Every structure is written in C-alpha cells, then in structure tokens.
Amino acid sequence: MKNLTLFVILAFLLPVTVSAQQMGPVTGDAENGALLFYQHGCYGCHGYSGYGRQDLNNTGSAILTNEVIFRAYLRGRQNVAPLLPSTAMPNYPANVLNDELVSNIYAYIRSMPENLPESDEVATLRAILESAQEPYTP
Amino acid sequence: MSNSEDKSNDKSNPESPKVGRRGFLKGAAAGAAAIAVTPAANAQSPSSYETTLSAPTYQQIERDTGMITAPSPDRSVLRPGSDLIVQALKDMGIEFVASNNGSSFEGIQESIANYGSPPNYMPEFITCLHEETSVDMANGYGKAEGKPMCAMLHGTIGIQHAAMAIYQAFYSGTPMLLIAGRDDGFIQAHTANDMAAMVRPFTKWDAQPKTLPECLDALHEAYRQAMTPPTGPVLVVIDMEIQKEEARDMVVPAFQPPVIDGIDVATARDIAQSLLDANNPRINVGQLRTPEGVAAAVKLAEVVGASTSTSATQGPMSFPQRHPLCGPGADTNNDFVLGLESESPNISLFRPTVESLTQSRDDMGVGFGGMRTNVPASGRGAPRQRPGTVMSIDAEGSIPVITGEAMRLISANQKSKIEARKANHASANQSAYVAALKEAVAEKKKGWDLSPVSTARIYAELWPLIKDEDWCLASPSNFSGGHHRQLWSHNKPYSYLGGQGAAGMGYGAGACGGAALAARGRNRMVVNVQTDGDMNYTPGVLWSAAHHQLPMLTVMHNNRAWHQELMFIQYLAGVRGRGTDRAHIGTTLRDPFIDYAKMAEAYGMAGEGPIEDPTLLAAALKRGVESVKNGEPYMIDVVTQPR
Ligand SMILES: Cc1ncc(C[n+]2csc(CCOP(=O)(O)OP(=O)(O)O)c2C)c(N)n1
Ligand SMILES: [Mg+2]
Numbered sequence: 001m002k003n004l005t006l007f008v009i010l011a012f013l014l015p016v017t018v019s020a021q022q023m024g025p026v027t028g029d030a031e032n033g034a035l036l037f038y039q040h041g042c043y044g045c046h047g048y049s050g051y052g053r054q055d056l057n058n059t060g061s062a063i064l065t066n067e068v069i070f071r072a073y074l075r076g077r078q079n080v081a082p083l084l085p086s087t088a089m090p091n092y093p094a095n096v097l098n099d100e101l102v103s104n105i106y107a108y109i110r111s112m113p114e115n116l117p118e119s120d121e122v123a124t125l126r127a128i129l130e131s132a133q134e135p136y137t138p
Numbered sequence: 139m140s141n142s143e144d145k146s147n148d149k150s151n152p153e154s155p156k157v158g159r160r161g162f163l164k165g166a167a168a169g170a171a172a173i174a175v176t177p178a179a180n181a182q183s184p185s186s187y188e189t190t191l192s193a194p195t196y197q198q199i200e201r202d203t204g205m206i207t208a209p210s211p212d213r214s215v216l217r218p219g220s221d222l223i224v225q226a227l228k229d230m231g232i233e234f235v236a237s238n239n240g241s242s243f244e245g246i247q248e249s250i251a252n253y254g255s256p257p258n259y260m261p262e263f264i265t266c267l268h269e270e271t272s273v274d275m276a277n278g279y280g281k282a283e284g285k286p287m288c289a290m291l292h293g294t295i296g297i298q299h300a301a302m303a304i305y306q307a308f309y310s311g312t313p314m315l316l317i318a319g320r321d322d323g324f325i326q327a328h329t330a331n332d333m334a335a336m337v338r339p340f341t342k343w344d345a346q347p348k349t350l351p352e353c354l355d356a357l358h359e360a361y362r363q364a365m366t367p368p369t370g371p372v373l374v375v376i377d378m379e380i381q382k383e384e385a386r387d388m389v390v391p392a393f394q395p396p397v398i399d400g401i402d403v404a405t406a407r408d409i410a411q412s413l414l415d416a417n418n419p420r421i422n423v424g425q426l427r428t429p430e431g432v433a434a435a436v437k438l439a440e441v442v443g444a445s446t447s448t449s450a451t452q453g454p455m456s457f458p459q460r461h462p463l464c465g466p467g468a469d470t471n472n473d474f475v476l477g478l479e480s481e482s483p484n485i486s487l488f489r490p491t492v493e494s495l496t497q498s499r500d501d502m503g504v505g506f507g508g509m510r511t512n513v514p515a516s517g518r519g520a521p522r523q524r525p526g527t528v529m530s531i532d533a534e535g536s537i538p539v540i541t542g543e544a545m546r547l548i549s550a551n552q553k554s555k556i557e558a559r560k561a562n563h564a565s566a567n568q569s570a571y572v573a574a575l576k577e578a579v580a581e582k583k584k585g586w587d588l589s590p591v592s593t594a595r596i597y598a599e600l601w602p603l604i605k606d607e608d609w610c611l612a613s614p615s616n617f618s619g620g621h622h623r624q625l626w627s628h629n630k631p632y633s634y635l636g637g638q639g640a641a642g643m644g645y646g647a648g649a650c651g652g653a654a655l656a657a658r659g660r661n662r663m664v665v666n667v668q669t670d671g672d673m674n675y676t677p678g679v680l681w682s683a684a685h686h687q688l689p690m691l692t693v694m695h696n697n698r699a700w701h702q703e704l705m706f707i708q709y710l711a712g713v714r715g716r717g718t719d720r721a722h723i724g725t726t727l728r729d730p731f732i733d734y735a736k737m738a739e740a741y742g743m744a745g746e747g748p749i750e751d752p753t754l755l756a757a758a759l760k761r762g763v764e765s766v767k768n769g770e771p772y773m774i775d776v777v778t779q780p781r
Contacts, residue, residue, distance in 0.1 A: 040718045044705050044780055051585030051592065053781045081713040087705040090712020097717070115585050122586065124756065125579050127602040128625060132572045136460040136629065138436075 017060030024066025026107045028100070033108025036101055045087065050112035053087075057112050064109065071102045219350045220245035220381040221253040222390050226357045227261050228254065229393045232288050232315065234279065234655050236264040236272040238299075240292020242319025242328060245381025247290075261288060264655065264686060267678025269296045273303030273316070273371075274648025274676070275655060277639070278612050280312040281454050282632040282656040284428030286364045288315040293328035297336050303648065306639030307371045308340040308492055308504075313364035314371040315357075316341070321378040334373050339502040342370035342492060346377075353380050354390055362396040367489035367532045369427060400535030401487065403543065409476060409485060410543035413442040414552050416474035418559070420467065422447045423457040424479030424533075427489070429631040431455065431534030435478060438541045439463045441548070443556030445472075445563045447480065450628035453636030458629040463560065465567030475526075476540075478533040482526050489532040578624035590777045591752045596667060596693055597621035599756045603763045608662040612653035613646045614638055617702065618667045618695040619781060632656070643700075644675025647692075651679045654688035654771070663766050666692040670727055671700040673734070680741035683771040690771040691762045694734050696748065697780045699726040704780075738773035747775025 037043060043052070050056035056064070063073045077091035097105070119125040223246055227235070235250060237243070250263045266272040272289040279287040291297050297318055307314050322329045330336075334344035343363040347353040353376055360372040400406075413419045421444045423435050432455055439446050439457070445467025448457035457464050477486025496505030548556075582594035598621065608630070611622055614637045628634055635653060638645040650666035657664050673694070683690050704725035708718040722728070731748075738745035744765055746758055758774050765772040 041704065041708050041721050044701065044708055044721075047585060047588075047592075047779045047781075048590060049585060049588045051588065052779060055584065057584075077712060079713050079715060081710055085706040086709045087702075088709055090709050090718050091715065092712065092717070093715045095717075096715065096719075115588050117583060117586050119579055119583065122583070124599055124602060125583055128579055128598060129575060131601070131605055131627075132575045136458070136462060138458065138461075138629070 018062050018065045019060065022065065023110070024068070026110050027067065028103030028105070028107035030104070030107040030111040032101075033104035033106065033111075036097075036105050037108050040092075040097070040105075042105065045089070049115070050109065051115070054089075056109050058114055058116075064106075067103050067106050070106050070109075071099060074102060215382065215384045217385045217388075218245060218249060218381065219353070219383045219385050220249035222350065222354060222385050222388065223357065223376065223381065224249040224253050224261070225390045226354050226393070227288065229390060230358070230361045232261045232286065232361075233659075234264050234275075235261040235288040235290050235317075236266050236275045236652070236655075237290035238266045238269050238272060238292065238296065240296055240319060240328075241324060242293040242296075242321040242378065243290050243317065243376065243381065244319075245378065246317065246319070246376065249381075264682065266682055268676045269299035270303045270644060271648040271651065271676045271679045271682065273300045273307065273314070274645050275652030275679075275682075276314045276316075276371075277303060277307040277310065277312050277645070278635060278649030278652025278654075279656045280307070280314050280652075281310065281635040281649070282610055282612070282653045284313070284431075284455060284631070286313040286315045286361060287652070287655070288317060291316060291318045293319060293321065294330050294333050294336070295328055297333055301337055302642050303645065304337050304371050305340045305504075306642050306645055308342070309639035310636070311369045311492055312371065312639075313369045315360055315364060316371055316373040318373060318375045319378065319381070320346070320375050323378065334375055337373065339500045339504045340371075341373050341499075342368060342495060344373040344375070346375040347380065348377075350380050350383060350385060350388065358391070358393050361393070365427075366396045366398055367427070368492045368494055370492045370495075398532055398535040400537070400539050401529065401531050403539060405529075406536065406539040407543045407547070410442075410540050410547055412474045412484070413444060413476060413540075414544060414548055416472070418467070418469050418472050419444040420446065420472040420475045421457075422475060422477045422480035422482055422486070424449050424477070425453050425636075426455040426479060426534045426631075427532070428455065428534065431537065432457065432631045434534065434537040434541065436461060438537050438544070440560070441541055441544050441556075443559045443563070444476075445567070448628070449480065450633055451623040453634060455631045456628075459633075460571065460627045460629050462564035462567060465563070465570050468559070468562035468566040477526070478537065481524055485527045485529065486524065487529050487531050487533040487536055488524075489534070490530055574624065582621055582625060585779070587752055588779075589750045589752060590697075590779050591749065591755060592779050593619035593695060593781065594621045594625075595752055595755065596695065596776060596778070597625050599759050600665060600693070601626050603756075603759055604663070604665060607763070607767070608657075608660070609633070609665055610635065610653050610657055610662055611665045611667070612650040612690075613666045613668055615667060617669050617781070618778075632662075643669075643672045646672040647679045648676055650690055650692070651683050651688060654683060654690040655686070657689050658687070663689040663691065663763070666690055668692045668694050670694060670696045670698060670732065670734070673737075674727075674732070677737060678741070680738055680743050680771075680773070684742040687769045688771050689766045689769065691759075691766045692738075692745075692771070692773045693759065693762070694747065694773070694775045695778050696732075696734060696775055697778050698728050698731055699780065701725075701780045734773060734775035743771050743773050745773030745775065747773075748777045749775065750777045 045053045046056045064070060074092040077089055079091050250261060251258055269291050276287045276289040291300050320329055345356040347356040356374050360374050364372045419442055421439050423446055426432055435457055446457050446464050448459050448464050450456040450459045475482040475484050479488055582598055585592045586595060610632045612635045615622060646668055650664050654664040704721055707721040707725055711718050711721050735745040735747045749755055749758055762772040762774050
C-alpha cells in the first residue's frame with residue numbers, strides 16, 4: 001500500500017502520460033458511476049462530462065492508468081484541513097466510497113466522450129481566429 | 139471646504155444628539171415620539187447610549203404610506219434649496235442619481251423631477267429597488283467613465299442597505315458621490331446624529347453641512363475628493379431643512395474642478411530622457427483613472443516608441459490591448475521600464491490609494507482586512523516590496539508632463555530609430571497575439587458540443603457578435619472562466635470593468651446596470667455574463683434596466699449553485715473523511731431550479747431560456763444583441779457547466 005501511494009504521488013507529480021493502450025481494464029458499472037459522479041459532486045471541478053477546472057478527458061493522467069491507482073489516489077488525499085478554504089481534490093476514504101463504487105466512477109470516467117472539434121469546422125472558432133487578422137482601430 | 143462639518147478627522151464627536159431646528163420648534167412632543175436617546179457619560183461609545191425604542195406614531199405611518207396629505211406649508215417656497223442642490227449636480231456633470239425613494243431626500247427628488255429644462259435630465263433619477271443596486275450602479279458607471287455618478291440614500295436605513303456596495307467601491311477606488319437624506323423631525327429611527335459614521339471607515343470623505351451655502355460647497359468638495367487620488371466614494375448628508383428652505387436670490391457658486399498633481403518637471407525630464415536614451419524602452423501600464431489618462435499613455439508610448447503591457451483584460455482604464463505597441467514587443471530585453479500604476483524594475487509611479495486613509499478614518503480596521511498594498515494578494519505571508527524606485531504620485535497626472543518633455547528633448551536621429559522600432563514591435567505583437575489566440579481556441583473548444591453549455595462557449599459565441607460593436611463587459615468574469623481574456627480584444631478604457639472590489643457577491647447585476655447607464659447615451663452596449671448566485675441578491679435591477687431601457691445583454695452562467703462555496707465544502711468534507719455527497723446542502727440552487735427567463739419577464743425584460751443545448755446558443759445571443767441594440771435589455775438563461 002505504501003509503495004502504491006508513493007507511486008500515485010509520483011504519478012501525479014511527474015508529467016507522466018499514459019496512452020489509451022496502456023490503460024487497465026474497466027470492471028465497474030459506468031451508468032451507476034455517472035450517478036455517483038453527480039451525487040458526490042465530482043462534476044464540481046471536472047465538469048459534467050470531464051471538461052472543467054480540472055479536465056479528466058484525454059489528459060493522459062497517470063492517475064487514471066487503472067482502477068488500483070485511481071482508488072489509491074482517492075484514498076490518499078490530504079486528511080487534515082488547512083485553515084484556508086480550498087478547492088483542491090477532496091479525500092475519499094473507503095467508508096464514504098467503497099471499492100465497488102470507486103470502480104463504477106472509474107468506469108464512468110473512462111466512458112467519457114472526447115469532445116474537441118476541429119477549429120476549421122466550427123464557424124464561431126473560425127471567425128474568432130480570423131478576427132485576429134483585423135487591423136486595430138482605436 | 140470652509141465651514142461645513144467635515145467629519146473625516148473628527149473621531150470623537152462628543153456632542154450629545156442635537157435637536158434640529160424643526161424638531162426644536164415642534165418641541166418635546168415630536169422628540170418623544172419615536173426614539174428617546176439619552177446620552178450617558180461617555181457619548182463616544184454606542185453602547186453607553188440608553189435607548190428606548192417605540193414604534194413610529196400613527197400619523198407618521200399614515201404619512202409614510204401616503205394616507206394623509208402633508209400639513210400645508212407655512213410659506214410657499216419659490217426657490218427651494220434643493221433646486222440649487224440639483225443645479226450644483228448639473229454643473230458638475232452628474233448624469234444620474236440612482237435611488238430608492240425615501241422622504242428624507244424628498245426635496246431633492248422633487249427637484250430632480252421638476253427643476254431645470256428639461257427636468258429630470260442631468261441628473262436623471264434612476265429608480266432602483268434596493269440601495270445596494272443604487273450604489274453598485276454608481277460603481278459600474280464610475281469604473282466605466284472614470285467619474286462619479288450619484289447614489290442617493292434614505293437616512294440610516296438606506297445607508298445600511300448600501301453599505302456593502304459602498305465597501306466594494308471603496309476597495310476599487312471608484313469615484314462616487316453619495317447623498318444621504320436626513321430628516322430628524324420624521325421617523326426617528328431613520329435619522330442619527332452622525333449617520334455617515336456607519337460607513338466612514340470605507341468612504342474617503344464625508345460632510346454634514348449646516349446651511350445651504352455650506353451644502354453647495356460640500357457637494358463641490360465631495361466631487362473633488364472623489365476624483366482626486368485616492369479616489370473613492372464620498373458622502374454628503376443633507377438635512378431636510380436645507381432641501382426645503384427658500385433660497386431667494388442665492389447663487390450656486392461656480393464649480394472648480396479638481397487639480398490633480400503629477401510629477402515635477404525635473405523628474406519628468408529625467409524619465410523622458412531615460413525613455414529616449416534606451417534602445418528598447420518599455421512602459422508597463424496598470425489601471426489609470428480616466429479615459430483621458432489612457433489616451434495620454436498611448437501618446438507617450440507612441441512618442442518614445444516603447445512596447446507596453448496592459449491590464450485591460452483585468453480591469454478598466456488601461457492600455458488598448460491590440461494597439462500595435464501593446465504586447466511583448468520585438469525584443470523582450472528592455473533597458474528601461476517605466477511603470478504607470480504598474481511595477482517596474484526601474485521607476486514606477488503609483489497614485490495613493492484609499493489604503494492611505496486608514497490613519498484618519500478607519501476605526502474598524504478595514505486596512506487590516508486587506509487594504510494594504512504591501513501584502514501578497516492571498517493575504518498571508520511576508521510583506522512584499524515593490525521593485526525599483528517607486529514614486530507615490532498619480533501616474534495619469536504625470537504622463538502629459540513626461541510626454542511634453544520627451545517631445546521637447548527628442549532628436550531627429552532618435553525619431554527615426556523610434557519609427558523603425560515601432561514597426562518591429564507592431565509585427566511582433568501581432569504575431570504574438572495570433573499565436574496566443576490559436577492556443578486559446580484549442581483550449582476553449584474542449585467540450586464544445588456538450589450539455590450543459592461550457593462557459594468558454596458562451597464567451598466564444600459572443601465574440602463574433604459583439605466585436606464590431608462598442609461593448610463593455612461589466613460583469614466580473616472569474617467564476618465564469620474569464621475566457622474573454624484570451625478570446626476578446628480589450629481596446630477601450632471600459633472594455634472590462636474587473637471584479638467586485640472585495641469579492642462581495644451581489645455586485646455584478648447592479649454594476650452592469652450602472653455601466654449600461656453610461657453606455658445608453660454613448661451608443662455602447664453592456665455584456666453581463668451573470669452568475670446565478672450573484673443575480674439573486676438584488677434581482678430588482680432587472681426592472682430598473684427594463685424601465686430605463688438600458689443596453690444590457692445578460693447571459694446567465696446558471697450553474698444552479700453558489701458553486702465556489704460548494705467546492706469549498708466538498709474539500710472540507712473530504713479532509714474530514716465524511717464524503718462529499720452532502721456538500722450540496724446550502725450551496726446549490728436546485729429543488730426547485732430558478733427560471734431566469736421568467737424572472738426577467740416578471741420584471742418586464744425580454745428574455746429566453748433555459749438553454750441547455752449549446753447549438754441553440756448562438757442564435758439566442760444574436761437575438762439578444764439585436765434587442766439590446768434596439769434599446770431593449772435582454773436576458774438569456776444558459777444552463778452551464780459549473781466552471
Ligand atoms: C455578500 C457575500 N455573501 C457570500 C459570499 C460567499 N460566496 C463567495 S463565492 C459565492 C458563490 C457565488 O455564486 P455564484 O455567483 O452563482 O457564482 P458561482 O460560484 O456559482 O460561479 C458565495 C456565496 C460572498 N463572497 N459575498
Ligand atoms: Mg452559480
């Protein structure tokens with residue numbers, strides 16, 4: 001467990017990215033995971049679909065490599081409150097999210113659709129990029 | 139000001155509560171009606187007053203609710219004092235008086251409505267549903283225009299409703315004229331001996347004149363105080379007697395605008411010489427005071443060919459973002475940097491801020507609460523020193539002196555070098571802008587098609603619709619992602635009006651209303667990306683916007699929560715090991731959801747939504763922009779991602 005925690009910490013600190021092929025299997029129920037993702041307020045920082053203050057989609061984050069690492073990460077967050085309010089990732093001990101529920105949330109995260117259209121194909125984004133060429137008028 | 143009662147340094151105020159002239163004539167009966175105040179030995183301490191509270195009298199309530207007519211006057215007033223007060227406001231160019239009506243200033247209100255030709259113009263009475271809105275409006279206007287408008291408050295209670303908004307304007311250093319009506323003959327609970335004391339720690343200056351001539355002087359001085367660094371809100375308490383007295387042939391003295399000092403010529407010459415001698419000078423530009431200051435900064439940069447920085451994406455009155463000189467420049471190795479309300483390793487000019495008033499006015503320790511400039515923004519940690527030589531002088535007042543000296547000192551040889559450098563800066567800055575925009579677009583399109591709508595998409599869809607309009611983003615943008623910073627070009631002194639001042643929620647909607655007041659006669663439109671929590675403190679501003687036909691497009695960032703607080707509670711529950719599934723308690727706006735299109739409709743504003751499908755957004759925004767351009771404010775409720 002200790003080694004795993006260390007690995008998770010390292011995985012978080014180092015700019016390690018993991019490709020889709022390297023990722024572990026999904027065993028949980030994504031549908032239930034979606035519900036938990038809402039109920040436990042994960043959307044608060046990660047958006048309803050994995051884009052937000054802290055993206056989950058396509059980040060290649062090592063934390064999402066497999067269920068074991070993901071679970072260790074949730075369990076290994078800070079558990080002493082600093083005096084200042086914080087919007088950092090909360091801690092999730094087993095008594096509030098058991099292993100099965102964690103697997104379900106993991107399954108939901110892994111099922112999140114990518115949504116990054118080509119800029120050229122979206123009129124608004126094209127217009128924004130074109131506007132950069134317009135001369136400055138005071 | 140010569141003879142009015144300037145309370146700014148008067149902390150003791152040991153007098154017992156005075157009986158006003160009118161109250162005196164009415165005798166003890168009226169005095170006993172509402173509150174009997176018995177000053178005890180130590181009158182300085184509020185707790186040493188013995189107060190007996192009793193309800194307003196039957197007659198007072200009757201009159202307040204309009205059931206009886208006021209007693210006939212003992213003389214007919216041909217030229218009421220309040221006409222002269224309104225004339226003074228006209229002379230100072232006060233365009234608007236935002237107010238929720240109250241009898242303590244009924245003289246002034248009646249004069250605004252009926253005096254002058256045309257009446258109710260310069261100033262126009264802006265009907266507000268809450269005093270917090272009145273002051274937030276004055277704050278939005280002041281930030282956009284760099285000059286005061288007026289908010290008028292009803293006695294003690296009006297000042298208390300206004301207090302948070304005044305507090306935030308103080309933090310922002312927004313020039314603003316507050317008038318409070320004082321009527322010690324009517325409902326006693328609405329008056330106080332020194333009602334300005336309630337907001338003294340967070341106003342720059344206040345006065346309670348005793349006569350009409352003193353009052354006119356006080357208003358003039360108030361304007362000058364508000365506009366002179368440290369800029370900020372000022373308060374004049376005006377007694378009913380003054381408003382209603384017969385002014386006969388009294389004249390309103392000519393208004394003398396403030397004279398704001400800049401640096402001395404010798405120092406200006408040194409700075410100008412350094413800018414001219416440098417191979418690659420730079421000017422860092424922070425928040426100046428007025429549009430004229432911004433224009434002066436542009437001229438200085440053009441004369442000496444300096445690349446510049448800007449804070450225009452953070453707040454008002456800074457260098458135009460897309461000006462060819464604004465950006466990193468062709469060479470980021472700068473051998474001389476001048477800071478104008480911004481830091482520099484060499485020389486910077488910073489005007490005094492309201493922080494400097496803590497000694498004279500701040501009994502409550504506002505300064506301790508974060509006014510100080512030498513502490514890190516986060517509030518903890520060691521004092522931070524500004525680098526280089528820091529001069530405590532108004533940058534805006536200094537720029538024309540520096541420019542004048544530079545124009546006098548510049549040689550033909552320097553001129554041609556400067557022209558070449560400017561061309562290099564222009565192309566480098568353009569490339570840098572395009573590169574940054576590309577990067578931003580790649581980032582902001584994440585989750586583009588997802589529902590609820592991404593906050594970035596709101597700003598992205600707005601930009602093509604407003605970029606050719608004269609626009610002002612008046613809402614604080616941090617909670618909705620601040621995406622305009624990367625996607626929009628902030629070229630006007632009022633492009634973005636910045637944050638709340640003291641992070642107090644409820645400011646946004648009112649400030650947007652005030653910015654829209656400024657915009658209305660100037661062919662400008664205000665964009666309000668409105669968080670839902672903020673909207674619900676003083677939603678009545680929607681009615682004011684509809685009533686006064688303010689050009690304001692409100693787009694809800696409706697995340698159905700006080701989301702910032704939700705995240706805080708989540709973290710705390712997490713570290714306490716109790717799970718985050720109950721963090722929504724007290725932090726979310728669900729069960730039921732609030733329907734903002736209906737809210738707008740109830741207040742008489744056109745609107746639509748809730749929009750959850752992002753593909754419907756652009757068309758709705760287009761309708762909104764069209765409506766606002768036609769003089770009708772518009773509300774679009776967009777259900778959004780939380781951040
Ligand atoms: C007057 C006031 N009351 C309470 C707070 C505490 N507070 C800070 S952020 C926030 C939530 C604001 O909600 P909203 O405006 O909807 O923005 P969101 O965080 O949801 O994007 C609150 C209540 C405050 N800053 N000011
Ligand atoms: Mg909200």
